[in-house]
Amino acid sequence: MWHVEKTIFIDRSVEEVHRFATNPKFWYQWYANLSEAENQIGTGKKGTSMDLKYFFLGRERSVHVLVEENAPVGNGYVWRCLVTGSFDATQTWSYVPKEEGTELHFEMNYELSGNIVGKVANTFYVKKLMSNSVNQTLQNLKDISESE
Numbered sequence: 001m002w003h004v005e006k007t008i009f010i011d012r013s014v015e016e017v018h019r020f021a022t023n024p025k026f027w028y029q030w031y032a033n034l035s036e037a038e039n040q041i042g043t044g045k046k047g048t049s050m051d052l053k054y055f056f057l058g059r060e061r062s063v064h065v066l067v068e069e070n071a072p073v074g075n076g077y078v079w080r081c082l083v084t085g086s087f088d089a090t091q092t093w094s095y096v097p098k099e100e101g102t103e104l105h106f107e108m109n110y111e112l113s114g115n116i117v118g119k120v121a122n123t124f125y126v127k128k129l130m131s132n133s134v135n136q137t138l139q140n141l142k143d144i145s146e147s148e
Contacts, residue, residue: 008138010102017102018077030140061086
């Protein structure tokens, strides 16, 4: 498993950011390289599931997302999902109030299917691409959240 961790400040209330970011109907608008949801059951709460396409390394990858947690924690929220399919991952999004805005902390543990060549490629190439994709995703969410 590999790990990506990023934090970004969004100049919007934690409630607004959490409500928008956890609604799968909008993900394709800000999550880099992600399609609209198919076979969606639920609205982003615990138990929500859907099929998505993630475009990575010039290929369309089919993934299934299952929301495992979407709950208030202290003054903020935590949202966690399990991704399975072309690659396996867990994502945790923490939304914490900070300076009249939201500090969003993103963590992902992921594993690519494949042999040792795939794992070596991840170490040198895919890891950087994944980090860049997460940066773009968070920046997109920030830009959209702050523009409304």
